[in-house]
Amino acid sequence: MLSVALPKGRIAEQTLEIFSKIxxxxxxxxxxKLIMTKGEFKFLMVRNQDIPTYITEGAADIGVVGLDVLEEHRCDVLRLLDLGLGRCKVCIGIKENQRLDYSKPELKIATKMPNITKNYFDQKGIAVKIIKLYGSIELAPLVGLSDAIVDIVETGTTMRQNGLKVAEEIMTSSAHLIANKNSFITKRDEILSLYHQINSIIQN
Incomplete structure (x- = not known):
């Protein structure tokens, strides 16, 4: 039996639609319900940010999670396939009437993705103070907590409604099929078979 960790919400529904077609x-x-057993599969409904932990610790054989989460957690998993689901971007947001001022000795950036943020600005040679937040990221520059934010953007509506705009794009993200490295050895045939079937569906 293969155990599959899915993120709560739309991505899980779309992934299960693929399984239904197969x-x-x-x-x-x-x-x-948080667990569903059907045929040769056991599905686990997991918080998106926790999926890498379920996979790396072997609580699930395979999982579906956004590339942004993989990059943020730098997890030791096998990336099997870009499913193309839940496409979004990780962007820098600033107040509508401002610009990103790289002349400052240090930029204050509010985000729930400190590793992605630090890596991006390190590559630019820009000193940043990262302020870790868990929600309502858009509020930070409006009240002077930060100069800018780094956050997920799908349509940009939330930023615009809060008087912010996209200053720069850091990366594009979509849901990826990943696997536990040990599971890929012990259940290689089952995982590869599923991989090929899913790939066939998303290519059509």
Whole structure:
């Protein structure tokens, strides 16, 4: 049996739709259930940020998670396939009437992605003070907590509604199929078979 960690929300639903197409029957979680067993699969409904931990620790054989999460957590997993689901961008946001001022001795950046942020500015040779937040990131520059933010942007609506604009794009992200390295050895045939079936679906 393969255990599959899925992120709560739309990505899980879209992934289960792919499974439904492959196996010809409905794959769907019952309301509020966190585990679903169907055929040769056990699905786990997991918080997006926790999926790398479930995979690296072997609690799940494979999982689906955004590239931004993989880059942020720098997790030791196998990246098997870009599913193309949940496309978004990691961007720097600033107040609408301002610009990103690289002449400052240090920029204050509010984000829930400190590793991605630090790596980006390190590559530019820019000193930053990273302020770790867990939500309402857009509020930080509006109240003077930070000069800018680094956050996920899908349509840009949330930023615009809060008087912010995208200053720079750091990376593009989408959901990836990943695997535990030990599982890929012990369950190689099952994982590769599923990989090829999923790849066939998303290519059509």
């Amino acid at each position: 196996f010809g029957s409905e794959f769907k979680f019952e309301d509020r």
